[in-house]
Amino acid sequence: MVKHKQEPDVLSSSPAELEALMAPWGVPAYRARQLFEGLWRRPIRDYGDLTVWPKALRLSVEDKYPLHRVAASRVQTGQDGTLKLLVKLFDGQQVETVVLPHDYGYSVCVSSQVGCNMGCTFCASGLLKRSRNLTAGEILDQVRLANDLIQERGHVISRVDLMGIGEPMDNYENVVKFMRLAHEPLGLNLSYRHFTLSTSGLVPEIYQLAEEGIPVTLAVSLHAATDDLRSSLMPIDKAYPIAALIAACRVYGEKTGRRVSFEYALLAGVNDTDDQAMQLVRLLSGFSCHVNLIPWNPVPEHPFTPSSKNRVEQFQRIVQEHGISCTIRKELGQEIDAACGQLRRREEEALSP
Ligand code: SF4
Known part of the structure; x- marks a missing residue:
């Protein structure tokens, strides 16, 4: 039987929300701030580790609001240092989290939904449909888990990509709250500029995000430069065709001052032709x-x-020759079920009767 998470959800609460939650029990505001710090800055596994609190307070809050930390049920390590984690949620469902080494330090790629309903025809994550959204705390706890694993290497996570399983814009409220919580100075204190949010192109949410005052990098999965091809690869294109998507991206760039990134996975003989490259140039020129x-x-x-x-x-040459910045993504973790969603899918297949 699936357990239902108790409300309110401590891991998804801001310092102010924790203060309001604790106040009816006569807990002073500074104790709530200590809890937030303990959850994210020097992460406690459970309330027992929060030794700045009196024991009686720890026991009474633990009783009311148990913590549901996420946990790694499997870790694959690549030769290049990439860590791919199968992450178990409180109800037994699983997502994937990937920790990536770079010249500048480490980034983490987090999941935002269990499965995905967007149906992109080239994607491993979308092969399992969405069963639920992750809470803000479950997304943030993937960053904490990644930090736990790399701290023995003397590092902390400095960049976060919302590019794992799920369409982040389809879990908009929780994803925005996650970014606000990760930005909290009492917690991980991550700059919004160090987040990249990937979307298959939910146009209304792109406009909404442009108004949030959180200038994260928007990475739009384009994968084709014409609607006939894109809609055959990504069903979302039928709802929000390319012209509407690019118009929303231009507004996002203007409002946030952030340069929008377009992701383009190259499929042999499908979207990698010179003609598609030229169509892309025309689409993005200016x-x-x-x-x-x-x-x-x-x-x-x-x-x-x-x-x-x-x-x-x-x-790449064609796109660059026409004055558009274009790079080829470095391939990391090639030998460890690299396509997002593969690890979870293999695990689910192994468990199914
Ligand atoms: S590419 Fe992203 S949006 Fe598309 S099915 Fe996969 S996880 Fe979902």
Whole structure:
């Protein structure tokens, strides 16, 4: 039987919300702030570790609001230091979290939903439909878990990508709250500029995010430059065609001052032609943006094959020659079920009768 999470959810609460929650029990505001600090800055596993609190207070709050930390049920380590985690939630459901080493330090790629309903035809995550949204605290706790794992290497997470399982804009309120909580000075104190939010292109939410006052990098999964091709790869294109999507992205860039990034996974013979590259150039000309070409990670259930290295470089050349910033994403963790969603899917298959 699925357990239901107690409300209110301590892990999803801001310092002010914790103060309001504790006040009826006569707990002073500074104790609530100590709890928030303890949850995120020097993370406690449970209330027993919060030794700045009197024991009686720890016991009484633990009774009312148990903590539901996420936990790694499997960790795969790549030769390049990439860590891919299968992460168990309080109700036994699982998502994936990936910790990536870079020249500047470590980033973490977090999941925002259990499964995804967007139905992109090249994606491993979308093969399992969404069963629920993650809470803000469950998303934030993936960052805490990543920090736990790399602190023995003397590092902390400095960048966060919302690019794991799920469409973040389809879990808008919790995702925005997650970013606000991660930005809290009493907690992880992460700059909004160090977040990248990936979306398949939910236009109304892009406009909404532009008004939030949280200038994160928007990474839009484009993957094709014409609606006929894009709608065959990404059903969301039928609801929000490319012209409407690009218009929303331009507004986002203007309002936030952040350069929008367009993600483009190259599929051999499908979207990697010179013609698509030129269509992309026409689409983005005059827009201060960035194109990120992604060598596609094969997913056995999908009929595509990755573009050759030469083709990827030729595509990049065409885009760059027309004055558009364009890079090829470095492939990390190649040998460890690299396509997002593969690890979880394999685990689910192994468990199914
Ligand atoms: S690419 Fe992203 S939005 Fe599309 S199905 Fe996969 S997880 Fe969902």
